Amino acid sequence: MPEFMDVHRSMKDVTPEQLSEAHQADLAIQGEEGADFKHAWADPVSGMVFCLSEAPSMDAVKRVHERAGHPADEIYEVPVQA
Numbered sequence: 001m002p003e004f005m006d007v008h009r010s011m012k013d014v015t016p017e018q019l020s021e022a023h024q025a026d027l028a029i030q031g032e033e034g035a036d037f038k039h040a041w042a043d044p045v046s047g048m049v050f051c052l053s054e055a056p057s058m059d060a061v062k063r064v065h066e067r068a069g070h071p072a073d074e075i076y077e078v079p080v081q082a
Contacts, residue, residue, distance in 0.1 A: 001036075001055065002054065002077050002079065003052065003078050004052070004053050004054075004076065005050060006051045006065065006072035006076070007049070007072060008051075008071075008072055008073055009048060009073045010073070011047045011070075012045075012046070014042050014044050014047070015044070019040055019049065022040070022068065022070050023037065023051075025069060026051070028068075029067055029068060033055065033056075033060040033064050034060060035053055035056070035060050036053060036055070037064070038053055039051070052078075
C-alpha cells in the first residue's frame with residue numbers, strides 16, 4: 001500500500017496533548033478509508049505538523065484529515081525511502 005507524508009501549516013503552539021488528540025481523531029476513522037495513520041510530528045513554533053500514513057490513495061488521506069477536523073495543506077506520496 002502506498003505511503004504518504006502530509007503537512008499541516010496552521011497548528012502554531014500545538015501542545016503534545018493536542019497533537020495526540022488530533023492523531024487519535026484520525027485513528028478513530030482511518031479504517032473507514034482503508035488507511036493506517038502511523039505517526040505525527042509537530043513543531044509548535046512554526047505551526048508545522050507532519051503525518052505519515054499508508055492508504056489506498058491520496059484522496060483517502062485527505063478525507064480522513066478533513067473528517068477529523070484538521071485538513072492537510074499538502075499531501076505527498078513517498079515511494080522511495082532510505
